[in-house]
Amino acid sequence: MTVRTDPAALAALLEAIRHTLPAVRILADAGDRESYRLDETAYLEAGLPGAVAFPMSTGDVSALLMLASKHRVPVVPRGAGTGLSGGAAGIEGALTVVMTRMDRILEIDRANLCVVTQPGIINADLKAAVAAEGLFYAPDPASYESCSIGGNLGTNAGGLCCVKYGQTRDAVLGLEVVLADGTVLRTGGRNVKDVAGYSLTHLFVGSQGTLGIITEATLRLRPAPGPRATLLVFFDSLEAAGDAVARMTSDGLVPVTLELMDRETIRAVEDWHHLGLDVGAAAMLMVESDALGAGASAELDRAETASLAAGGRSMVRAADVQEADWLRQARRLALRALERQGTVRMEDVGVPRARVPELLRAIERSTAAHGVRCATFGHAGDGNLHPNLIFDRDDPDASALTHVVRDEIFRAALDLGGTVTAEHGIGAARRDWLPIQVGDPAVAVMRSIKDALDPLGILNPGRVLQLPSVAIDPVSRLERAGAGP
Template structure:
């Protein structure tokens, strides 16, 4: 339960939806609603939605927003619910609008290299559809087979190839957005360059459903890159792997993937997926190049000495695309593999890349101090690490107390190193207390004034982020 009082006239809203939007699919049974109570943050308090609306078109979303305003019932926008900050979890008595049925690709424009889509499409499905036309949509969260483009826009999701191609925000050219008063805005479009007025698109992307609801997006595509050249390097210490990451960056290499896994994660992944990883290594890097022709192999050739000079005990090239796929998939499923070992809680700190070795040392020390197992993996090329604390399933409250202490120390360490408490998962509910610490009260007050201006009645995702 959320504990927060229920706001607005819920029964009145449901009656109005049924009479004014008869074609809309609306879930009101408790069992159905229960499935929308939580996102991937099962440990956070969450409320039971009043109902779950599953629109198929923009007009229904506009009508829902207007009705919610009329009956003063808050709205939680939701994609696939894979979020890791609690921002798509239910709010007691609020309407959850889930976009999973609003999942049509509206246009693939090969001339302008854009795709225009509804928000509910799964990231991997969009990638596959544009791939059939020889095109490539870059942002690829590890959850890409489950998460939606709307959710990616809500969180400004990153992913495995964002080190080269940028995060979701960098791929957005246009948005259709329903604002809190029911106004429908069309922002941007197919222009690659467009600086007319304030940048509303960058503001909305990553706003976690608190400022506007995305009903359509026009996204930037690229010609599909050639098959990748892939290597993995094993290191005797986390410090050595961290130095290799900094070294690869300093050497001016531009890998499309630069991912890290520590020993605890290597063992968990290898136990589940049997990839033949070196389970004695303290850390592993997955490095890939997608440069054209022989340049990819040359880029990986250049990566080998950097890894070796940093202390790599072995550097292994993937023999074929299938093997490279398995390695990539192993990294993608790192969190799921850690979940086999206990109750896993993924964190999301980021630091400047040169400070990765220090951050890794901090994480190890925090885990030892608080007597909690930790597996660290992440988008090392972006300086974005996911220390994942793993609690004994049977231990209960004492472990949670130690976990809370460890999380606090983790965030302190990230900020001390000039980093962030969240690289890509978002503040949501999970890290709300830390926003002021990181950004400062003045910046947060500016954020509050933006929220007040765009959503004065606090209709969209209240209590999230701010």
């Protein structure tokens, strides 16, 4: 089912925006709008936005949503467009609201170890700004040089240091959010502890632009950690690498990074970057410590012991911080290295950490049975793996086959007590599996939250939750909700 957007309603909305918000930049030209059709899920179909708006203040966002509600035009909130679930992809004829012009840091509050920021800032820029003050913002998606904080909040992004510091959600103290009708809501604040009522802050984090648009965030900072020490361990089998992860976990090791790359990924990265990785190995673990002083090398010693016990065949420690940065960059670029070889459908399954070896086996079994090329890497220390199905986009059979393999991998993850998405989100890509994973009662609660906050259903319709069985027809939904604008 597709969302119905009435061209006349869009034209009336654009006229109202030009009249009420003359300073807000609007893209109406089809060529310009085309750049906002897709996020990083190139394998998905997406609609061409009817217009693209670039607000510069909370007031602009509030007015845009008020007008969109009035004219019943669906709105797609968008950050930097690096998402991997289709959450920011276009909806045909809808208004895409891009938050990248709201990119100012409003305050670095040393006394309270927090930063107040607008959502459009790029993650790496925020990290650098607080690092200049001797502070540390932990959330660290591999895309940190190109993704926005708003997108990180929208997806509850994970990344390379969740083992130790958690996901984006764990760094959020408070938010300013604009609701679908233009109401500006503030949640949380600078308190480390705050249990006043339901945790609305955590409701919005990870809601993928379906409940409101985040216009400001108060984020937790930490004192700067030690410089990273990096260890690479190569294995003859994926199972052995998975076993090493399980051993480190049960040994109580909490490194800042515990990443896995399989043979295909090692080769793709090595072909591109020539780092001297062991291309004969079936798997590689990257273990990093940011413990202070001698703690870092002690932590890597323990990781080495666990890896040897699991059958590690060779190990390399980065000689210095620069070499460590270089190796980490190679891991961050794994997706780009694979994209040089075909269209990549990246999945994002997670399991309890001790079950990583079983998940790896299930991925291998399914891809081998269907003859689908797969490169797996991911945040093994979190139990979060990214099987990347590589295929020829012009071959419809190949595309259909990736769907079959995806379903088998999802089934395997759920059978292991896991999740179909650990950090990228349900978005548009995985909606069909949400009820299977969480069950109908949980979906019903999610839908009632959505209906309470967005009764007209204008915010990112059809993302996370399937469209209601009645097609988005805002007029009749409005009548059913008994509310008027």
